[in-house]
Amino acid sequence: MATTLVGSLADVKQRIASREARVGIVGMGYVGLPLALLFSAERFRVTGFDIAADKVETLNTGGSYIVRILPEAIQEAQKSGFCATSDYSHIAGMDAVIICVPTPLNEYHEPDLSYVTGTIESIAPWIHEGQLIVLESTTYPGTTEEIVVPLLEKGNPHGIKVACAEGSGVHVAFSPEREDPGNDTVARHDIPKVVGGCGPAAVELASALYGSIFRRVVPVSSPAVAEMTKLLENIYRCVNIALVNELKQLCMRMGIDIHEVIDAAKTKPFGFQAFYPGPGLGGHCIPIDPFYLSWKAKEFDFRTRFIELAGEVNTKMPYFVIEQTADALNEHSKAIKGSKILVLGLAYKRDIDDLRESPSLTIIELLREKGAHVYYNDPYFAKVGRGRHYDLNMTNTPLDNLGQYDGVLIVTDHTTYDYEAIVEQSQLVIDTRNATKGIVSPKIVRC
Ligand SMILES: NC(=O)c1ccc[n+]([C@@H]2O[C@H](COP(=O)([O-])OP(=O)(O)OC[C@H]3O[C@@H](n4cnc5c(N)ncnc54)[C@H](O)[C@@H]3O)[C@@H](O)[C@H]2O)c1
Known part of the structure; x- marks a missing residue:
């Protein structure tokens, strides 16, 4: 079991600046693994958490299961201390924990937040004051404040609360992942990082953390604004794709080439x-x-x-x-x-x-x-x-x-x-x- 850290806002910011801060990323999938590599490239010591034992083993033996991530990239990250685990007790040793688990729909086409709630229940016993917890999984506005915050507080045996203003407690934020897989025209660190926190201290801490790997951080006034930002971006794409799909069918009838x-x-x-x-x-x-x-x-x-x-x-x-x-x-x-x-x-x-x-x-x-x-x-x-x-x-x-x-x-x-x-x-x-x-x-x- 890892040592529990306790830190003031200034302490944690200092640890981020000096790269002593330990970063935990939960969910080593298409989003979490590349993010882990970005932090590792910036000399942070990163621990990847995943419930899939085969993924943990592959990563710890310097391998990769995502085609566009070469094993060499994992081995390079290992030199900065990157490792993977399924043992949540290591959350205690992290200064920041970023959650990148799936958010699918269930059989009734409704949000299935079970991966998010399962993760929060698993990490809650190990959180500590001054720690930063960020949800990156795409979800509806309100998830961070209505689901994540109460579950974290309920699941923590030491009565640690979420710090809503500067002060003691665990800091909680939402920051959407905006990657476009397969699109190499924009480097990941050039995609501005939107951050909404439960209180100004959470935004400050999340901005400091992401600011060390992304060129631009865009702070917004609440987690709900950040959650909605991601949905607006994807709904915009969905609606416009539907528009051209419909116009394509009309164009075909009219003998016009939509392209x-x-x-x-x-x-x-x-x-x-x-x-x-x-x-x-x-x-x-x-x-x-x-x-x-x-x-x-x-x-x-x-x-x-x-x-x-x-x-x-x-x-x-x-x-x-x-x-x-x-x-x-x-x-x-x-x-x-x-x-x-x-x-x-x-x-x-x-x-x-x-x-x-x-x-x-x-x-x-x-x-x-x-x-x-x-x-x-x-x-x-x-x-x-x-x-x-x-x-x-x-x-x-x-x-x-x-x-x-x-x-x-x-x-x-x-x-x-x-x-x-x-x-x-x-x-x-x-x-x-x-x-x-x-x-x-x-x-x-x-x-
Ligand atoms: N893939 C993309 O291009 C993309 C882009 C933007 C946003 N997102 C969002 O990011 C989130 C993650 O997507 P992804 O594509 O990386 O998913 P993924 O399925 O590739 O990876 C998720 C990982 O989380 C692990 N996991 C599940 N439950 C866990 C738990 N309780 N504890 C630890 N690990 C757990 C899984 O084993 C898996 O390795 C989703 O909300 C998705 O909507 C994805």
Whole structure:
């Protein structure tokens, strides 16, 4: 068991400045692990907490389970003292604890905060005065103050309270993770860090901590403002993607190329941001986060109509892809039933190894229901078994002999694919991502 620290605000800030502060990160997933590496690169001693024993073991033996994080990066962090554990008693030795655990929806499409509450219950016995606890998991406004704070206070046997003004107690804040996986155009430390705390001391401490690894910290007046900021950003994306998905369907009927329209519209130097249509939403954020807000809105007798409409349009996109596939096969005098179809790309977006909520999973299930023989190719997934919403049991098919398939369906436009060669070798290509842009061939159906 680690030694318990006690520190005044000034002490902890000093320990952050001198890099003596110990940082604990709970949840070593797509968000928590890269964050741990950022702190390690800045010479902080970081402890990663995770309930998954295999992840803890991989990290402690210098390995990685996320494709874009190389084992060398973990080994480099180990030189600054990085290690992983499932033992929550080590929370006592941390100056700051950052929580990055999942926030999915349950089977009724309602927020599932069980990972957050489970984490708080586990860390509460080990918190100490002067410590900073930050929630980074995306959630509805009110979670930090209504759920995290009471659970921390209730679960602590020493009666430690949350410090709401400068003074004794544990400091609590919310700071959303704003990363865009696979987007290397903005370095993570260049993404401004929004911070809302329970009281000014929490904001000051969280700003000092994040200010040591992010170029800019944006303090806001409360955790609820920070929670809502993240949801606004993701709802904005969700609604705009739904808009272009709907306009794509209209454009197809009108014989207009939506991608040409978007390319022209985005030459406007102000007032327009380009969003692109696709086969449906995926990932752990955009398909899920908006419904955290629509659920919370009901408490205020408020209906979030934009969220519901966007959800409806985006959810129907895989079904639209199936209709288009059926029409394309029909042109070749074939039916979906009995056809051999190769799905290209399973990840929810290009060049990442993340399958969560990917529309490819729904598309494969729908094709199978209609009697197709479905295969897939994705360099990031050797096999696909069962998940929260799917049970596929498939293995990766090599990208050769493409002429054997009645249709090749591009669902994810990984940059490693040679689209010219794919079109050349295939009988029929159904392209849901405009990946074949610039290739002229009667074999291509863009939808
Ligand atoms: N992935 C993204 O791109 C992204 C971007 C912005 C925000 N977010 C948000 O960040 C949060 C985390 O997402 P993620 O993608 O990193 O999830 P993830 O599933 O990749 O990782 C979560 C990790 O938490 C661990 N875990 C679960 N319960 C735990 C517990 N009680 N104690 C310790 N560890 C526990 C899991 O084993 C897993 O390793 C979510 O709220 C998500 O919405 C994710």
